[in-house]
Structure formats: structure tokens, C-alpha cells
Amino acid sequence: xxxxxxxxxxxxxxxxxxxxxxxxxxxxxxxxxxxxxxxxxxxxxxxxxxxxxxxxxxxxxxxxxxxxxxxxxxxxxxxxxxxxxxxxxxxxxxxxxxxxxxxxxxxxxxxxxxxxxxxxxxxxxxxxxxxxxxxxxxxxxxxxxxxxxxxxxxxxxxxxxxxxxxxxxxxxxxxxxxxxxxxxxxxxxxxxxxxxxxxxxxxxxxxxxxxxxxxxxxxxxxxxxxxxxxxxxxxxxxxxxxxxxxxxxxxxxxxxxxxxxxxxxxxxxxxxxxxxxxxxxxxxxxxxxx
Numbered sequence: 001x002x003x004x005x006x007x008x009x010x011x012x013x014x015x016x017x018x019x020x021x022x023x024x025x026x027x028x029x030x031x032x033x034x035x036x037x038x039x040x041x042x043x044x045x046x047x048x049x050x051x052x053x054x055x056x057x058x059x060x061x062x063x064x065x066x067x068x069x070x071x072x073x074x075x076x077x078x079x080x081x082x083x084x085x086x087x088x089x090x091x092x093x094x095x096x097x098x099x100x101x102x103x104x105x106x107x108x109x110x111x112x113x114x115x116x117x118x119x120x121x122x123x124x125x126x127x128x129x130x131x132x133x134x135x136x137x138x139x140x141x142x143x144x145x146x147x148x149x150x151x152x153x154x155x156x157x158x159x160x161x162x163x164x165x166x167x168x169x170x171x172x173x174x175x176x177x178x179x180x181x182x183x184x185x186x187x188x189x190x191x192x193x194x195x196x197x198x199x200x201x202x203x204x205x206x207x208x209x210x211x212x213x214x215x216x217x218x219x220x221x222x223x224x225x226x227x228x229x230x231x232x233x234x235x236x237x238x239x240x241x242x243x244x245x246x247x248x249x250x251x252x253x254x255x256x257x258x259x260x261x262x263x264x265x266x267x268x269x270x271x272x273x274x275x276x277x278x279x280x281x282x283x284x285x286x287x288x289x290x
Contacts, residue, residue: 003043003047004045004047004251004252006047006048006050006249006251006254007253007254008050009050009055010255010256012058012061013062015059016257016260016263017259018063018064018259018263019263020266020272022066022279023275023280025067025279025280025283026065026067026280027065027066027067027068027243027279027283028060028245028248029068029069029243029286030069030179030211030213030214031069031248032051032070032073032247033051033052034048034073036048038081038082039076039081040075040079049249049251049252049254051249051254053089053090056068056248056249059258063258063259067095067283067288068090069095069097069245069283069287070083070086070087070096070097071096071121071245072099072121073251074156078100080096080098080100083098083117084096084117087115087117092116095287095288096115097119098117098119100120100145102142106148110149113149113151118150118287119146119153119286120145120154121156122138122154122155122157124156124158125157127161128160132165132168135161135165136165139153139165147174150289152209153174153176154176154177154179155176155178157179158183159183159188160190162183162198163194163197169208170200170204170205172205172208175207175286177209177211177286178209178211179211179213180211180213180218180247181210181212181214181218181234183218184218185217187220199234199237202241203238208241209242210242211242211243211244212244213243213244213245213246214247215227215231215261216253217247218230224260224264227264228264228267228268231267231268232268239274239277239278240281240282241282242277243278243283246258246262265279
């Protein structure tokens with residue numbers, strides 16, 4: 001299959017300006033960067049994006065975002081060299097989520113921790129065909145690496161895998177974040193009842209966090225307003241267990257308006273205190289507590 005053609009990044013100042021006042025310490029909890037000279041997977045899903053750290057920081061400056069979390073993309077597999085370089089260049093306002101091989105040493109994870117890594121990303125798209133019990137065993141093994149460091153697990157996961165994991169996640173005793181609003185896509189067979197079960201886990205398990213990111217992944221060819229019901233339901237359930245992420249550079253559509261995505265937040269969370277929890281409070285707990 002030919003890789004998706006990545007569109008160039010839109011200029012930062014061409015994004016829509018925020019329609020609301022961002023709280024102090026506002027954080028974009030999900031972005032990626034791509035720069036020449038770093039090894040990537042042999043057959044990427046998309047062509048090399050024009051999306052450097054400098055371009056991203058121009059976007060955060062324009063939108064008024066204070067802090068950020070770089071998330072290791074599938075493009076670089078488990079080579080976290082660029083993510084660690086971003087931590088060095090961005091300084092104390094940046095944290096990272098990495099991908100790892102299971103045999104990585106504790107000493108290397110401790111080095112990551114000192115540099116600002118705070119989570120391990122689990123690519124369950126790559127394991128989506130495995131039996132659920134095998135996926136659960138993998139999650140438990142990864143939790144043994146996060147727990148001693150006060151990190152959390154981040155699930156990059158198709159919606160149907162989220163659905164199948166919900167009975168396990170309902171009682172899981174380690175902190176975890178589910179990306180992209182649970183990836184509850186109708187075209188993948190996810191139903192309102194599945195979304196309700198996700199909301200129940202979010203409400204009842206204090207270790208569950210959900211990232212308000214990638215609404216266009218769920219909307220697909222529909223307008224972004226089609227995600228309004230899910231976004232509002234998540235906020236009304238547990239605003240203190242939500243994070244906001246831009247998913248910049250919005251692969252493969254680098255022309256997407258990051259400001260438009262940010263401005264969805266007040267439609268989901270009209271209360272300023274809820275927005276503070278989502279944009280700042282969650283990051284304090286999960287990424288900047290140490």
C-alpha cells in the first residue's frame with residue numbers, strides 16, 4: 001500500500017485564534033515532531049512530514065499554550081532519540097511519552113525519567129489481532145516498568161480493542177490514559193452502548209484518564225460537530241480525568257487548523273474550571289508532578 005501523502009504544515013499565524021482565555025500552565029498533552037536524520041520504520045504509513053519542533057513552538061506561541069508533551073509516533077517505532085532531543089531543546093516545559101522494547105533495561109528507563117519521560121505508549125494497533133488475554137498480559141508487563149517511576153501507560157488503541165479491554169480496565173490499579181477519545185468510531189462497529197461503558201469506567205476508576213485529542217479521527221468525513229455529544233459526555237462524566245491534546249501535525253493533513261480544534265473545548269466544557277482541569281490540572285498530576 002502506498003504511503004499517505006502528508007500535506008505541508010500551515011503557517012502558525014494562519015490558525016484560528018482561541019475564543020476563550022487559556023488557564024495558566026495550559027498544556028498540549030499530545031504532539032509529534034519529525035526531523036531529518038533520525039531512523040524511522042522501513043515502510044511508514046505516511047510520507048515524511050514537514051513538522052519540526054520550531055514549527056510546533058510557533059503554533060503554541062500563537063495559541064498561548066505554556067507546556068507540552070511530545071508523544072512517540074509509530075514513524076520512529078521504539079527509537080526515542082528525537083523525542084529525547086526535543087526534551088533537551090524545549091526545556092522544563094516539555095515532557096515525553098515513549099515507546100519501548102520489552103527488554104529495555106531499568107537503567108535506561110531511569111535515564112529517560114531524569115530527562116522528562118513520564119509514560120510508555122502502548123501501540124495496540126500493532127497487537128489488535130491478538131487475543132484479549134494476551135494483550136492484557138502485555139499491559140500488565142508494561143505496568144511493571146511504569147509503576148516504580150510514577151509513570152503511566154498510554155493506550156494508542158483501536159476502539160474495538162478499547163471495548164474489549166473495558167472489563168479489565170474497569171479494575172486496573174495503575175494510572176493509564178486512553179488516546180483520541182477512546183477511538184469510538186462508528187465505522188469500526190462501535191456503538192453508543194460501548195461509549196457508555198467507556199464513560200462508566202472513566203467515572204468509576206480513578207486511574208482512568210481519557211485524552212480529548214484527534215476528534216477528526218472519529219468524525220472522519222463528518223463535520224467536527226459530530227463529535228460534540230461524545231466530547232460533552234466525557235466532560236460531564238469526569239472533567240478531572242481528561243487531558244487536551246492537539247495531535248499536531250494532524251497527519252496526514254498538515255493544513256488542519258489547530259486553533260479550530262482548541263476551540264472545540266469550550267463547546268464541550270463551557271465551565272472555565274472544567275477547562276482548567278483539562279488544560280492544566282491533568283498535566284500537573286500526570287506529567288509535571290516531578
